Amino acid sequence: MEIAAVDHGFFTGIAPYPAAPTYREWQGQQLPFFFDDQPTRPLLELLPNSRARINADVISAAFYLLSGWQEFYSEERDQHGRFPYTASVQHRYGFVAVPVVNYYFDVLKTAVEHVTGQPLQPRRWADGATWATFITHDIDNLYSAWKEPTRAALSQGKALEFGRMLWRHFTKKDAWDNLELVQQTVAEYGAKSTFFFLPENRKAANGTPNADYNIRREWPKLAATIGNSEIGLHVSIGAPYHAHLKREEHRLQHLRNGVKAYGVRFHYLQWEPRITPVILGALLYKYDSTLGFAEHYGFRNSYCLPFYPYDFAQNKACYFLEIPLNVMDATLHHPRYLQLAPEEILPSLTPMFQEIERFGGVCTVLWHNDNFDPANIRNGPREFRAIMEYLRSRNPAFVNGQDICAQMSPPSS
Incomplete structure (x- = not known):
């Protein structure tokens, strides 16, 4: 089995983002592929004599996403010290709700099954x-369910409602x-x-x-x-x-x-x-x-x-x-x-x-x-x-x- 290994040098540096991905189809899904220098070649070639060739560097792409490389090397943080979604490649290229790495591994799985002639059994829970x-x-x-509605009643001048809420707070179990x-x-x-x-x-x-x-x-x-x-x-x-x-x-x-x-x-x-x-x-x-x-x-x-x-x-x-x-x-x-x-x-x-x-x-x-x-x-x-x-x-x-x-x-x- 052959897998493309692009000499991109990206992981020897500290840049948070690689070049824009190419897009390929797999199992009916359009997927981004980073580090793809052969976009015109088929993603997967199943060849005679139990051989297979993957023409995208799925190993580099999977490592980049799964390791969290982008947030490790990015300086972007929000008010709570978090790497923001808006700074992510998932946001930039629109694939946050697609488990792209699982699709990469599915390409690998298909290739391995062809080479070995044996199906790989999925995990069972x-x-x-x-x-x-x-x-x-x-x-x-x-103990804070009462706070916002009570504050709202007070700001709106609803004195009777405010009083009822305070009474309920001191005599009833909090809803939270x-x-x-x-x-x-x-x-x-x-x-x-x-x-x-x-x-x-x-x-x-x-x-x-x-x-x-x-x-x-x-x-x-x-x-x-x-x-x-x-x-x-x-x-x-x-x-x-x-x-x-x-x-x-x-x-x-x-x-x-x-x-x-x-x-x-x-x-x-x-x-x-x-x-x-x-x-x-x-x-x-x-x-x-x-x-x-x-x-x-x-x-x-x-x-x-x-x-x-x-x-x-x-x-x-x-x-x-x-x-x-x-x-x-x-x-x-x-x-x-x-x-x-x-x-x-x-x-x-x-x-x-x-x-x-x-x-x-x-x-x-x-x-x-x-x-x-x-x-x-x-x-x-x-x-x-x-x-x-x-x-x-x-x-x-x-x-x-x-x-x-x-x-x-x-x-x-």
């Missing part, structure tokens, strides 16, 4: 399912103190909830909020409510270089009688590619599930399966698994993100779900507990249920992070 779904909840707020409802709703679909708890309740130095609850005070109630659900660490925003991560890890671990969280997700999806992977590896977490664009659903690394991130410093794979985040509730309706109407949400997401199913991947959904509040009619419980109805109809394995780690083989040392 629990109970023989062909793909999987990972339902997660970041617990940022438990709802983890039992969250768990029950997810369980109705045969799925599991993974809860990421935020141990820091102080604001970041720039005023960005962290948790609205004191985890030490609330933990006995929270632990009893969620039972045996998987618990992850939701790392706060604000401190440089995630120096606070170890402190927050110890805080949550102490509350859990020494049991370490299996995985993490960073608040506001904050991720500094030059630092965060090194720290996660040093602290021996099994998985992270931060890597998705806050601004758009899809595939930040153009891949729909969990993978071991690239360690640029050591020139090898990291030892924690990345479970990519595909869709977050806030992404779907937010002043700075998408502003989809409720009836647009499922039709917009369905092609992405179909791509994940096609390649036997993992669909990771983040739905915050506050968006299970019935008062939310934009990206609330009704929209979550519509997504879950669709997913259940496609028969995935509903898994948690520990299940995924057990399924995926670690990299060889």
